[in-house]
Amino acid sequence: MDKLILYLQYPFVRYALIVGVLIALCSSLLGVTLVLKRFSFIGDGLSHVAFGAMSIAAVLQFSNEMVLVLPLTVVSAVLLLRTGKNAKIKGDAAIAMISVGALGFGYLIMNIFSTSSNITGDVCSTLFGSTSILTLTQAEVWICILLSVVVVMIFLLFYNKIFAVTFDEDFARATGTKAGAYNLMIAIVIAVIIVLAMNLVGSLLISALIIFPALSAMRLFQSFKGVTICSAVLSVLGALSGIVISILAGTPVGSTIVAVDVVIFAVCYALGAVKGGIR
Amino acid sequence: MAFITAKDLTLGYDAQVVAHDLNFAVGKGDYLCIVGENGSGKSTLMKTLLGLKDPLGGKICFGDGLKATDIGYLPQQTVVQKDFPASVKEIVLSGCQSRCGLRPFYKKEEKDLAMENMERMGIMELENRCYRELSGGQQQRVLLARALCAAKEVLLLDEPVAGLDPIVTEQMYDLIEKLNNEGITILMISHDIGAALRYANKILHLGDSVFFGTKAEYLESESGKSFLARQKGGEH
Numbered sequence: 001m002d003k004l005i006l007y008l009q010y011p012f013v014r015y016a017l018i019v020g021v022l023i024a025l026c027s028s029l030l031g032v033t034l035v036l037k038r039f040s041f042i043g044d045g046l047s048h049v050a051f052g053a054m055s056i057a058a059v060l061q062f063s064n065e066m067v068l069v070l071p072l073t074v075v076s077a078v079l080l081l082r083t084g085k086n087a088k089i090k091g092d093a094a095i096a097m098i099s100v101g102a103l104g105f106g107y108l109i110m111n112i113f114s115t116s117s118n119i120t121g122d123v124c125s126t127l128f129g130s131t132s133i134l135t136l137t138q139a140e141v142w143i144c145i146l147l148s149v150v151v152v153m154i155f156l157l158f159y160n161k162i163f164a165v166t167f168d169e170d171f172a173r174a175t176g177t178k179a180g181a182y183n184l185m186i187a188i189v190i191a192v193i194i195v196l197a198m199n200l201v202g203s204l205l206i207s208a209l210i211i212f213p214a215l216s217a218m219r220l221f222q223s224f225k226g227v228t229i230c231s232a233v234l235s236v237l238g239a240l241s242g243i244v245i246s247i248l249a250g251t252p253v254g255s256t257i258v259a260v261d262v263v264i265f266a267v268c269y270a271l272g273a274v275k276g277g278i279r
Numbered sequence: 280m281a282f283i284t285a286k287d288l289t290l291g292y293d294a295q296v297v298a299h300d301l302n303f304a305v306g307k308g309d310y311l312c313i314v315g316e317n318g319s320g321k322s323t324l325m326k327t328l329l330g331l332k333d334p335l336g337g338k339i340c341f342g343d344g345l346k347a348t349d350i351g352y353l354p355q356q357t358v359v360q361k362d363f364p365a366s367v368k369e370i371v372l373s374g375c376q377s378r379c380g381l382r383p384f385y386k387k388e389e390k391d392l393a394m395e396n397m398e399r400m401g402i403m404e405l406e407n408r409c410y411r412e413l414s415g416g417q418q419q420r421v422l423l424a425r426a427l428c429a430a431k432e433v434l435l436l437d438e439p440v441a442g443l444d445p446i447v448t449e450q451m452y453d454l455i456e457k458l459n460n461e462g463i464t465i466l467m468i469s470h471d472i473g474a475a476l477r478y479a480n481k482i483l484h485l486g487d488s489v490f491f492g493t494k495a496e497y498l499e500s501e502s503g504k505s506f507l508a509r510q511k512g513g514e515h
Binding site for chain 2: 167
């Protein structure tokens, strides 16, 4: 405990906690929609695109990688969510294709045009997050806070519409809700969250942040509202305890958070089974 | 002027035509049953009526103050919905979404409307139950209540009794008949020609030969006779 209080006096630890909680909150909110729309893997696909974009940015020696990474990821998200139904290449195949393609090219570009002496280290930290959350600058924290507020506001304001579009897109469209526009909005917000979350858990583990809280909450709650709130709470708890454990035990931040999320899921699964058995 | 009038309507996907030269009219209080074999264009017609697809040719006119988005729609269930964590109330209320426009939250009167329609469908006591735990018949009632929230006067039903057992099927048909008697115009896609002839007052038959007319005319028509004969042959 003393150790934790000592650590909390360092600004970088506080930054990590703030950013971690915010990212966990944002990703869990949309996680429910993504899981229900059968797009669980979109997080994975997009994060690999973000990885590819990041390696291009690194090679071109952009001072601020976001300038390239964010737009590219948004475009991919829009393409992936749009193709959904009548595309020649179906949803899961399209995601897999873009995902591994971007990953492969990203690594290739990094290798061919290497600008740093430690490629393996760079790649590893982009993929698994490693320490980048502990090296955040104040400006990055503010950007993260700002974007999180925007994401949460959008989610709250469009909550009922997101529900309608997720539950039954055809019905929503037939009765005059602009489902296409809301799908586009969801895609953009997801892309933003993923780019943010790369700092926290790295691009390989982002899917975990998106799907585990949602799946855990679905074991316990029966209404959309209940699932959404529960998933947000679980996600924030998971991120908080994951970061604290990783600081105290010296483990990698990203994988610790994911491990905590897996444990939470197992507990929720057991609770859900017990609850279902009694009824 | 009828609610919905189709003029020389041609339906299909991409360049593939599944039905052509459809002409029919649906007026207030009608109960139109759309029958035909698989692949005859029933679902495509439904999507076109709902404005989810554009017709390849011809046009659909809405009259008497009806707009395309005023049609309530009872879709066939999708895989996604089978395990969707949502309460009955949330789903019924989502039928009011189109009334909201850009307003983010539901108004009192919309919540009242949702309650009213749940009452109408006899699912008040299920209000807080989870959709995925309900029986097939109950789920259909929930979706019907939602459709009523969106509809002012016309309901489109896509195979409303698919997958229901005979008793629940009967109840479902009774419920739809009750709505029709209350003055709601019904358009129903069905495989069940028996029920179509029992309840509907107009029949639209899609297939090699297209028929549109009243029930009595259908029984006398060539396509009606041959379809009935084939259905009987298939059942026995």
